[in-house]
Amino acid sequence: MTQEFVIHLAREALTTALLLAAPALGLSLIVGVGISILQATTQIQEQTLTFVPKIVAVILGMLLLGSWMLNTLIQFTTGIFGNLGSLVK
Template sequence: MNAQMVLTIGQEALLMLLMVSAPVLGVVLVVGLLVSLFQAITQIHEATLAFVPKLIAAMAVFAWAGPWMLNMLVEYIRRMIESIPGIVA
C-alpha cells in the first residue's frame, strides 16, 4: 500500500460523503433560507419556527432518498471490503 492508494481511498470516501449528504443538506438549506426570509418579513423570531420545518424537511428527504443513500453506502463498503486483499498484498 503506497501513498497514492491511501489518497485515492480517502478521496473516494470524501466524494461518497458529499454525494450521500448533499440531498439532505441542500433541502435543509433551502428550507432554512425560506423560513429565515419569512421570519424577517413578518418579524416573528421564534426558535421552533426555524427548527421544526427543517426537521420535517430532513425527514421527508430521508424517506424519499434514504434507499438510494443506503444503497450507495452499501456498494461503497462492499467495494472497500472486496479491495482489502489487493491492498494488503
C-alpha cells in the same frame, strides 16, 4: 499498499460522505432560507419556527432518498471489501 491507493481510498471516502450529506444539508438550507424570508416579512421572531420545519424537511428527504443513500454506501463498502485482497501482501 501504495501511496496512490491510500489517496484514492481517502478521496472516495470523502466523495461518498459528501454525497450522503448533501441532500440533508441542501434541504435544510432551502427550508431555512424560506423560513427566514417568511420571518423577515412578517416580523415573527419565534425560534421554533425555524427549527421544526427543517427537521420535518430532513426527515422527509431521508425517507425519499434513503434507498439511494443506502445503495451508495453499499457500493462504497463493496468496493473496499473487494480491494481488501490487494491490501494484504
